[in-house]
Amino acid sequence: MRLLFLLLLMTSSPRVSSSFVKPDSPEMKGVVSSIILSSLEQAVIFLEKDYTNTEVNDMVSLRILQVELKAVQKIWIKDPLFRILNQKVEKLIEKLDKFIGKSINKLKLLQPTYVQAFHPLLKPGFWQLPCQWIRTNTSMIYDEIHHEDAKVLDVRDNCIVELLASRINEDWSCSCSHSCETLVTKLGASNYYLSYQLRYFLFSKMLECSGDLFQRNKHYMDLFCANMMKMNQDAELNGYTFPDHGLFMTNSE
Template identity: 45%
Template sequence: MSSPGLTLLLLLMATPPPLQPSSLAPPDTPEGKAAIVGLILSALERATSFLKKRLPEINLDGVVGFRVLEVQLKGVQEKWAWDPQLQWPSLRVGKLVEKLVPLLHRSIFYLKLSDPKYLREFQPIIQPGFWKLPHAWTSTDASMVYPTFESWDSFSEERSDSCLVQLLGTGTDSSQPCRLSDFCRTLMTKPGCSGYCLSHQLLFFLLARMKGCTGGLFCQGQHYMNLFCANMMDLNRRAEAIGYAYPTRDIFMENSRPSDGALD
């Protein structure tokens, strides 16, 4: 499956042209923070309206992105509830969650019509409670960036999907979750990957963490996530340096999904 980057894409589509720096108060002031919060919430509200209008056309990858957004909004609401200065934005976030939850519930109906097999295989990751916020944000380590990136012809979305299904335990063989074939071990830990291969490697270990996989290779899960995040950040910097020219723009959005818990 594609990584849950659709949310970011929708936000970029829905966000109005950026304001000039002079039109915003400094971000380290209460006024500046309030302005930034307002811009972000307005973009999220437009993205949710977009979801409502296009709900019959939504695919599973998009639902995953909005499910992650729901979890993040609830986390923000819980944190802001303790700050008197953020009570109004907190209420606004709460209303947004109230709109989003029933839309996500209704999306299952359309997914059953469009691709029931895909839904059956990946339904666990769109269920309430699957996604959890990281306990802490981490900074990427530039020393973990690969000296060179390799092209690896063995990678394909279909092969990646088969490994994710194996991890989730939702295949037709009724296997237990967290199992790992030699092929998937090689695919998901191959060094030097870039592009979609790299983001799918991170997604694999992220799903393993959400699923509670801890034995064997998954004992090193945090190491691999740190490694992949560092290289994704490096690729994003390269994309920024060339003005997000095609096809780096799509990779940039893929790498910028809001679920990996990494900061520059």
């Protein structure tokens, strides 16, 4: 998803006219955008060849990718310089849609209960991009972090299933048990536990949950975003070494 993030940044940044090709010039943006799109096309081709190994989490990420591509498309359609690239984006969106449909049908046969539980996240139209970019608040970065507990990772999906199930039953407050609230609001979490916490509150925002816990949705999302950004900056300083590079890509979705 970091590749799409770069595309969105380039399409939203101001242009500077010059007789020379500058990094932020339309010409250079076109070159870089073409490289990014080619990488995404190759990634989709790889997934198509290996679709039997895809999981529900992969489908959720690809749905987000679709939304980001459509956001790029809406910007590029107004610019004649990006007409050819925009055609590539349209084809990529269509290819993704077919692949996601094929993969979900396969998962329904292999993991019917799991797919049913996460069905809202897989539906077209569930995901929405934020209206504007925000800066992280460095004052919210933890002074001390705690390594994740394997037991926590084993039960994290249960909390999301609980959240989704309550919303399916038209409970606008959205249920959150005491144990889940403890998990998703724990301070000092790191690595994949931290990204899970952010996703939980992101899901609740998309579901328009209104319970007491979710009244502080923005606070928790700002808190977790600030610490995830710090982790990404540390990974960059360390040269994206293992296992930092995998976590970096997860945090950049």
